[in-house]
Amino acid sequence: MQLSVVLITQNEEANLPHTLESVMPLVRDGQGEIIVVDSGSIDRTLEIAKSYGAKIFVEKWKGFAGQKNSAMEKASGDWILQLDADEALEPELAREIEQAVAQSTSLVGYFIPRKNFFLGHWIKHGGFYPDPKLRLIRRGAGRFEEYGAHPTIRVSGSTAQLNHAMLHYAYPTLRGYIDHMNSYSSQGAEFAVAQGRRGFSFTDITIRPLLTFVYNYFIRLGFLDGREGLLLHLYHSVYVSWKYAKIWELSRKPDKSELYSRRDMP
Numbered sequence: 001m002q003l004s005v006v007l008i009t010q011n012e013e014a015n016l017p018h019t020l021e022s023v024m025p026l027v028r029d030g031q032g033e034i035i036v037v038d039s040g041s042i043d044r045t046l047e048i049a050k051s052y053g054a055k056i057f058v059e060k061w062k063g064f065a066g067q068k069n070s071a072m073e074k075a076s077g078d079w080i081l082q083l084d085a086d087e088a089l090e091p092e093l094a095r096e097i098e099q100a101v102a103q104s105t106s107l108v109g110y111f112i113p114r115k116n117f118f119l120g121h122w123i124k125h126g127g128f129y130p131d132p133k134l135r136l137i138r139r140g141a142g143r144f145e146e147y148g149a150h151p152t153i154r155v156s157g158s159t160a161q162l163n164h165a166m167l168h169y170a171y172p173t174l175r176g177y178i179d180h181m182n183s184y185s186s187q188g189a190e191f192a193v194a195q196g197r198r199g200f201s202f203t204d205i206t207i208r209p210l211l212t213f214v215y216n217y218f219i220r221l222g223f224l225d226g227r228e229g230l231l232l233h234l235y236h237s238v239y240v241s242w243k244y245a246k247i248w249e250l251s252r253k254p255d256k257s258e259l260y261s262r263r264d265m266p
Contacts, residue, residue: 002101003032004075004139005083008067012085013044015169020052022088022167023081026098027053037071064187065144065151075139082135082153086170087114093164097136100162108157109137113165118232120172126222126233131168132161147191150184174231181239189246198251204244213237 005023009016026032034054038046039061049056059070072080079101083089089097093112100110113130116123123129134142134153142155171177216222217233225232 002077003027003079003081003097004035004077005032005081006035006037006068006071006075007083007085008037008039008064008071009041009045009049009085010039010061011041011043011045013041013048015086016045016048018088018169019083019085020049020054022091022094023083024052025091025094026081032077033075035071035074037067037074039067063146065146068144068151072139072143078139080137080139082137083166084168084170086168088167088169090164090167093162093166096162096164100136106158107160108141109134109153109155109159111159111161112136113162114168115165116168116170118171118177119174119228121225121228123222123225123229123232125224126216126220126229128232130165133166134159135166136162174235177232177235181235182242185239185242185246188243189250192243192247193250197247200248200252201244205241205248208244209237209241212240 003026005027007019020034023032023034027034034049034052035057036046036049036054037057037059038049039059046056046058055074057070057074059067061067062070068082072082081097097110111132112135113132116128116131134155137153137155138157141157142153144151145154171180213233213236216236217229222229222233
């Protein structure tokens with residue numbers, strides 16, 4: 001078997017059909033497999049995955065890196081394509097992947113460009129494209145390492161980049177984007193505190209978000225993406241402020257033993 005497509009899911013019934021339909025040319029007729037590791041969906045996610053012939057595993061949430069690594073460990077293909085449930089392949093990318101895994105090469109992985117969509121609009125500027133992600137690797141060549149809400153694959157060996165893109169439909173609504181950024185800022189803060197980051201920083205909470213907006217919107221030409229670009233970069237700068245404020249909030253909380261000792265004081 002040449003290719004294993006691996007995904008992690010939780011309540012992805014709206015996104016999953018598009019994702020799985022896009023990879024069918026790579027796995028049909030026994031030439032590949034789909035591995036889905038689910039963390040407790042209560043919608044039609046598992047029903048949809050089964051309809052596409054996926055091998056389904058239900059596991060307790062272990063964090064993004066742990067969950068993605070668990071999915072890759074279940075793969076039996078020579079190559080692994082890791083996708084998020086809100087991503088899909090351009091038809092040209094599916095053909096390019098098929099050619100890449102069929103040829104004899106010393107490469108251990110391929111970066112894939114990603115087209116990010118916000119409110120239905122492809123964001124071409126402001127650092128959001130080509131947004132290359134290392135997603136196609138030889139089985140056993142690498143693992144995800146935790147980095148807050150955005151773990152990355154580390155591999156040992158040479159890599160290259162494919163030409164065609166993944167389509168990332170992460171944020172069709174403002175509410176969804178704000179909910180994600182709220183969650184991501186919390187996870188990023190937790191990771192930073194675990195790495196030893198502490199304290200209140202006026203610069204990080206106020207100046208850094210402003211500079212982030214100016215850099216992405218003006219210097220990296222985010223304004224060329226119209227209204228969607230303005231909203232995306234504006235609210236992304238708010239996310240930056242949230243993250244550093246949450247670092248302070250987490251670092252100032254006493255641990256439970258300190259709370260109990262205070263209660264015992266006369």
